[in-house]
Amino acid sequence: MTQKASVGTIRPRGVIRSPLLSRQTRRWLGAGITYLGMTTLAFFFMIPLLWMLSTALKARWEVFAWPPQWIPQEPHWENFREALTRYPFGRFTMNTALLVVANTIGELLSVPLVAYAFARLRFPGRRSLFMLVIATMMIPLQAKIIPLYALFHRLGMIDTYWPLILPSFAGDPFFIFLMVQYMRTIPFDLDDAARIDGAGTWGILYRVILPLCRPPLTIVVVYTFLWTWNEFLKPLIYLNDFHSFTIQLGLAMFRGRYSVEWNLFMAATLISVLPVLVVYFFVQKQLIGGIASVGLKG
Amino acid sequence: MEKHAISRRDFLRYAGLAAAGTALYACAPIQAPTQAPGTPVKEAVTIEWWTVSSEEYNEQVQRDLAKQFEASHPGIKVNVTVLPESGFQDKMTTTLGAGQGAPDVAFFWDNNWFPQALDLRPFIEKDNFDTSMYIEGFWKTRALWGDVVIGLPLGVGANFVMYNKDVFDEEGVEYPSWDVSTEEWLELLPKVTDLEKKRRWGGDRPRGPFRAIWFNYGARLYSDDSKTVEGYLNGPESVAAYTWLWDLVASNTTPTPADIEVLGTEGTGPVDLFLAGRLATATLNQGHMLNAVNAGANFGIVPEPGVPGNERWVNAWSLTCSIWKGTQHPEEAWAFLKYWVGPEGQRFLMENGNLFPSIRSVLHEYKDADKDYVQAFFKVLELRQVAEWRMTHLCERTVKRAIKDVWDRINLMQIKRDEIKAALDAAVPKAQAALEECVVRLGS
Numbered sequence: 201m202t203q204k205a206s207v208g209t210i211r212p213r214g215v216i217r218s219p220l221l222s223r224q225t226r227r228w229l230g231a232g233i234t235y236l237g238m239t240t241l242a243f244f245f246m247i248p249l250l251w252m253l254s255t256a257l258k259a260r261w262e263v264f265a266w267p268p269q270w271i272p273q274e275p276h277w278e279n280f281r282e283a284l285t286r287y288p289f290g291r292f293t294m295n296t297a298l299l300v301v302a303n304t305i306g307e308l309l310s311v312p313l314v315a316y317a318f319a320r321l322r323f324p325g326r327r328s329l330f331m332l333v334i335a336t337m338m339i340p341l342q343a344k345i346i347p348l349y350a351l352f353h354r355l356g357m358i359d360t361y362w363p364l365i366l367p368s369f370a371g372d373p374f375f376i377f378l379m380v381q382y383m384r385t386i387p388f389d390l391d392d393a394a395r396i397d398g399a400g401t402w403g404i405l406y407r408v409i410l411p412l413c414r415p416p417l418t419i420v421v422v423y424t425f426l427w428t429w430n431e432f433l434k435p436l437i438y439l440n441d442f443h444s445f446t447i448q449l450g451l452a453m454f455r456g457r458y459s460v461e462w463n464l465f466m467a468a469t470l471i472s473v474l475p476v477l478v479v480y481f482f483v484q485k486q487l488i489g490g491i492a493s494v495g496l497k498g
Numbered sequence: 499m500e501k502h503a504i505s506r507r508d509f510l511r512y513a514g515l516a517a518a519g520t521a522l523y524a525c526a527p528i529q530a531p532t533q534a535p536g537t538p539v540k541e542a543v544t545i546e547w548w549t550v551s552s553e554e555y556n557e558q559v560q561r562d563l564a565k566q567f568e569a570s571h572p573g574i575k576v577n578v579t580v581l582p583e584s585g586f587q588d589k590m591t592t593t594l595g596a597g598q599g600a601p602d603v604a605f606f607w608d609n610n611w612f613p614q615a616l617d618l619r620p621f622i623e624k625d626n627f628d629t630s631m632y633i634e635g636f637w638k639t640r641a642l643w644g645d646v647v648i649g650l651p652l653g654v655g656a657n658f659v660m661y662n663k664d665v666f667d668e669e670g671v672e673y674p675s676w677d678v679s680t681e682e683w684l685e686l687l688p689k690v691t692d693l694e695k696k697r698r699w700g701g702d703r704p705r706g707p708f709r710a711i712w713f714n715y716g717a718r719l720y721s722d723d724s725k726t727v728e729g730y731l732n733g734p735e736s737v738a739a740y741t742w743l744w745d746l747v748a749s750n751t752t753p754t755p756a757d758i759e760v761l762g763t764e765g766t767g768p769v770d771l772f773l774a775g776r777l778a779t780a781t782l783n784q785g786h787m788l789n790a791v792n793a794g795a796n797f798g799i800v801p802e803p804g805v806p807g808n809e810r811w812v813n814a815w816s817l818t819c820s821i822w823k824g825t826q827h828p829e830e831a832w833a834f835l836k837y838w839v840g841p842e843g844q845r846f847l848m849e850n851g852n853l854f855p856s857i858r859s860v861l862h863e864y865k866d867a868d869k870d871y872v873q874a875f876f877k878v879l880e881l882r883q884v885a886e887w888r889m890t891h892l893c894e895r896t897v898k899r900a901i902k903d904v905w906d907r908i909n910l911m912q913i914k915r916d917e918i919k920a921a922l923d924a925a926v927p928k929a930q931a932a933l934e935e936c937v938v939r940l941g942s
Contacts, residue, residue: 261793264761264774266697287557350596358599436585437592440546440577442557452582457552458785459769 249470256280256467263462276463283454283467291443292450293472299364299435299446300428306368307375307424312413314371315379316405320391330380337373341433349437363438364431368424375420382416383409418486425479447472543830544575547838548590548601550583553785554653555851563846567837574830597824602831603838606649606820609892615648615820621832622647631841631857636816639885649820650839651856653847655784656814657710658878659803663796665690665698665778674779674800676877680711680742683803687751690778700751701779702758702768704743707905708898710802713811713884715739719897720929724937727929731901732922740918744908748915753777755909784875788852791871799874801881812881816856893936900932901925 221229250270255263257275283289317323318330352363386409394404410417432448439445451472454465480487547564551557557580564576579601581589587608593600594614606615622629629637632651640651659674666673671689678686687700704711708719717735720727730736746752753761753768761776762768769786771777773793781802782790790797804810819839821831837843844855848864854875855861866872888894904921907913913921 260770261773261775264770264776266774266776346592346595349592350598353596353598432585433588436581436589440579442580449582449585452584453551453557453580455582455584456785457550457554457583458767458783459553459789462770 249473252466252470255462256283256464256470258463260461260463279463279467280471283464284471286464287450287453288443289447289450289468289471292445292447293475295444296429296446296448299361300425302361302365303368303428304421304424306365307372307420308417310369310371311375311379311420312405312410312417314376315383316409318376319380319383320388320404320409321401333373334377337377345433345437352438358438359440359444360438361444364434372424375416375423378419379413379416382413386412415486418483422479422483422487426476429476542573542575543827544577545602545825545827545830545834546577546579547834548579548581548586548604550586550605551580552583553788554853555847559847559851562850563838563843566846567834567843571833571837574833576834594822600822600824602825602827603819603821603835605652606818609889611820612643612648612818614823615643615818616823616825616828616831618647618649618821618832618835621828621836625832625836627836631859633856633858633861633879635814635879635883635886636856639814639883639889640816640818649818650835651816652819652839652844653853654814654816654856654861654879655854656812656875656878657781657783657802658812658875659701659779659800660772660782660787660790660797661779661800662772662775662777663798665775669778673798676800676874677806678800678803679806680714680803684742684745684749687746687779688749691751693750696776698776698778699753699771700749700777702777702781703746703752703755703909704781706898707740707743707901708894710811710813710884711742712736712739713882713887714802714804714808715742716805716808718887719894720891720933724891724893724933727897727926727933731897731929732919732926737919737922740904740908740922741915744913744915744918747909747911784854787871787875797871799871799878801878810881811884812878813885814879814881814883815885892940893933896936897929897932900928 254270254272256279257277258269258272258279259274259276262269262272314333318326318333348363349358352358355362357363357366390408390412391404394408399407430448431446432452435446435449436452439449451465451468454461454468549555549560551560555563560580561578564578568574568576586605590600590604590606590608590611594611600614606612621627629641629647632641633654636651636654641647641649661674663673669690669692671686674683674686683701689700690698691700692698708717712735715735715738717733717739718730720730753771758768761771767782767786768777768780769782769789772780772782772786773790773795780786787797787799801810801812819835821828821835825831839856841857841860844853844857845860845863847853848855848860854864861876864872867876901922904913904925907921908918
């Protein structure tokens with residue numbers, strides 16, 4: 201049933217009716233337009249990935265052909281085989297996965313501890329120390345890499361994974377900052393209540409604070425994964441043995457001195473981004489929620 | 499019924515412990531294979547060799563070379579580290595900067611690394627090593643640094659113009675001749691340009707001033723004694739070269755720098771555009787030439803356009819292979835270096851890879867030496883090298899950076915043709931200041 205609204209009269213909320221479309225139809229139409237818009241946007245965002253796939257299936261001369269060809273004249277599936285067999289990509293992937301796991305464990309162990317101390321404990325020099333930790337974010341890796349290399353060389357750790365893992369057990373300053381900001385938003389009354397119930401400092405951290413810190417912990421896990429997976433410079437500098445290389449070093453091997461085999465490079469890159477896409481697919485809800493909540497409460 | 503043998507929390511705990519244990523185990527340094535009991539102990543010296551994989555020598559060929567060397571030198575082991583081309587620079591700079599962990603033998607392709615290279619003169623004298631086997635131009639530009647021999651030159655490379663014969667045939671245009679001049683070049687390019695239908699350019703642009711074409715005009719950036727810019731940067735030869743560039747840009751027959759940035763291949767030359775038939779001619783090199791051969795392209799080679807009556811120059815290079823000053827095993831490193839860059843090694847890399855050796859006698863054994871394009875490449879190598887001037891004028895890059903504005907403005911057509919001389923005149927004080935500052939720093 202519809203109700204006509206005359207000019208000049210006040211229409212009560214929720215009773216407006218379109219003369220042509222029912223509520224159900226309007227709802228479907230609205231949803232349809234929304235989905236259509238989002239699908240179109242998603243398609244545009246997918247273009248780079250689709251171009252990668254298209255390039256991966258082309259012969260080399262087709263990559264820069266004019267007019268650009270989305271669908272190769274003849275798909276060269278063997279590019280994927282060539283890309284995966286020219287260098288030991290399985291080994292590189294396993295090496296990278298190992299670093300991801302180790303770094304994630306390191307960050308999860310260290311970041312909450314450090315952040316908890318800065319956010320919840322009172323001790324002299326707390327602010328200065330926190331500023332010092334934050335200040336380390338301002339020094340670019342390129343400026344630190346030579347002294348770091350000299351340090352790890354003296355420790356006999358070059359050509360091992362230690363230089364790539366150990367720093368994560370000291371906590372990444374960005375994650376510490378993020379976690380501190382989040383922990384500061386948790387009411388101190390919870391600590392007091394737990395203390396009255398007999399909990400010590402560790403008990404408060406592990407039983408009260410950490411369970412409430414799922415959003416920033418998700419960010420720590422996902423970003424550690426992404427950063428470790430995509431890291432190029434540090435593995436390059438610290439690793440010598442070809443078989444201990446990571447996936448990004450493997451991808452860089454496709455760039456020759458005088459040219460890049462774009463079709464093979466794209467095939468290998470496409471395969472290398474799959475794990476990242478899969479991880480993002482499964483954790484996107486927590487990741488976006490985490491970033492939003494940290495950002496809002498921080 | 500028993501619900502759970504292990505709780506979720508316990509599972510996560512054990513999984514974490516297992517992962518940490520695996521990580522710790524994997525971090526242990528790779529153990530050398532243990533020796534079988536009863537075997538006599540023989541001390542072999544291991545040297546570190548860092549290299550890159552490229553079109554001319556891939557990873558496997560270089561590992562085979564090391565094995566062959568080890569077979570003929572039982573007391574020396576070579577630990578081969580093959581690095582990505584794009585990372586070699588960073589890794590070498592880091593280790594040489596740290597003064598620790600640098601390889602015994604490696605490419606020293608960056609001039610900034612030369613002070614860290616071992617002087618090879620005592621070894622050369624001791625072994626009576628014949629350095630005259632190397633093509634003279636490359637020996638002078640890549641092995642000598644002042645009075646010091648800082649390395650041996652591996653392979654040769656050069657820029658030349660490759661032209662697509664199919665495009666020329668299609669347009670009914672004659673192939674460019676060996677002696678093609680800069681003026682003829684400006685007439686030629688529009689004939690093979692077809693931007694409307696095929697989005698095809700006639701050719702590319704020089705990548706910077708004071709390369710081969712500037713030298714062909716007789717232009718120099720500053721005086722030979724590194725004291726004066728006036729009369730050189732803004733001299734008539736330089737003005738003529740810049741004016742030729744202006745005419746080239748105005749002819750609309752070349753991709754813009756932005757086009758090249760997007761469509762080129764990360765500073766290695768527009769080989770992909772050439773192979774796709776979208777550049778009728780392109781300034782490429784011997785690595786690209788091999789790409790073109792593999793792609794079955796129908797092409798020819800000429801040097802970069804010259805100026806009638808003037809000497810013809812070429813941008814050519816070789817890779818300096820050196821021993822690190824901090825090596826603990828200089829004798830063994832020298833044994834490997836002279837094998838790798840000597841006749842045996844370069845022949846091996848030529849026959850099993852695609853190297854064009856820097857040793858003339860070996861170079862002429864090249865498998866396709868009778869092919870036209872290889873003959874043309876050999877001829878290009880005989881031209882005088884721009885690097886001769888560049889290697890003895892260390893401030894060239896600094897001064898060029900100071901005058902980059904003129905280059906950019908011509909490429910953007912922000913200078914009128916008759917304003918070029920004035921623009922160069924205006925750049926002289928800045929260039930002079932850069933030269934004087936640099937000479938204090940690096941010497942003349």
